[in-house]
Amino acid sequence: MVPPTPAWAAPPARAAPPVSTLGGPPRFLARWRATHPCGDLPASDLVKARPRCIGGPMTESVIETSSPGVAARLPRRALVCVRDPEAAELWGPVFGDQDVDALDADLTRQYPGRPHGECITVAGRVTDRQGIPVRRQLVEIWQANASGRYAHQADHGPGPLDPHFTGVGRCLTDDQGQYRFTTVKPGAYPWRKDFNAWRPAHIHFSLFGTAFTQRAVTQMYFPGDPLLAHDPFFQAVTDARARARLVATYDHELSVPGRTLGYRWDIVLDGPAATRRETNW
Incomplete structure (x- = not known):
């Protein structure tokens, strides 16, 4: 079962035009490009949009913050606070609900x-x-x-x-x-x-x-x-x-x-x- 896409990552609801995948992005990326306001960015600029649009990997570095009650742990390290309470749950990319191609x-x-x-x-x-x-x-x-x-x-x-x-x-x-x-x-x-x-x-x-x-x-x-x-x-x-x-x-x-x-x-x-x-x- 694919986990639901967070609200901040969901693309606007409008029909996507047909997109050929031969030699290009796989279908889940092609459809995202066709439906998301960030989708017209060139590939080299996707890095600026990924966290908001299709997600990305967790980083291993510790983020310090003054927010109370939110913690993450590195192996054999003391508990530290992180800025975003949801960050610990964002394990990987947000692929959306498209079929696997x-x-x-x-x-x-x-x-x-x-x-x-x-x-x-x-x-x-x-x-x-x-x-x-x-x-x-x-x-x-x-x-x-x-x-x-x-x-x-x-x-x-x-x-x-x-x-x-x-x-x-x-x-x-x-x-x-x-x-x-x-x-x-x-x-x-x-x-x-x-x-x-x-x-x-x-x-x-x-x-x-x-x-x-x-x-x-x-x-x-x-x-x-x-x-x-x-x-x-x-x-x-x-x-x-x-x-x-x-x-x-x-x-x-x-x-x-x-x-x-x-x-x-x-x-x-x-x-x-x-x-x-x-x-x-």
Whole structure:
């Protein structure tokens, strides 16, 4: 089940003209462009409109405020106040209520130009605690571009924006519980934890299982990343086996000749071997 779009993100109610998606934005973005007052912005300016229009990823940095009674927590850090009471619930992009299109899962074809960076295929299987496939369920992802920059107004990092890459995608699992995305490998980026702190390359995942207890928001990491040893989010998972399950494996069979390198990442939604959620860190 897709969560309702917040009122501040809902587009005006008027019919959208037909929009071709071949070689352009996926349908959920094309329809948003056709119906939203921000939709006529060029791709390079979407960063200024995303939080109000189609949302964006949470940032890991702490926002200090004097507002009482509102708190968020970083792993192993004291409680701090945040400015927006709803910020802790805005886990990912606001896609709206459009049907999921097959092109939504290819983040490299959202605009006519090709995004910068190393193209990758990320695929895997979603199961429950008994290993039973979780069929026909929504999987959403969001990520930084190859330069480590999110298309989000709150991201003021040094990396350049990519006008051909939004960093958001979604798909439905098939009857075997399998999902598949084509995207670019995200870059590492500095953040304000302390001096010379960097977040390793990662992709945010949001999954809707068959029950409320299977709702999961988590992060996938890449093998061999030296920053994993220094990342407080990754290291906050104290169980070594649980940490290992957050790291994808290179899969040569998934690689597309001349186009992408393949990474496999399987997700377990509940039980002792469940993939760690962000709220568990």
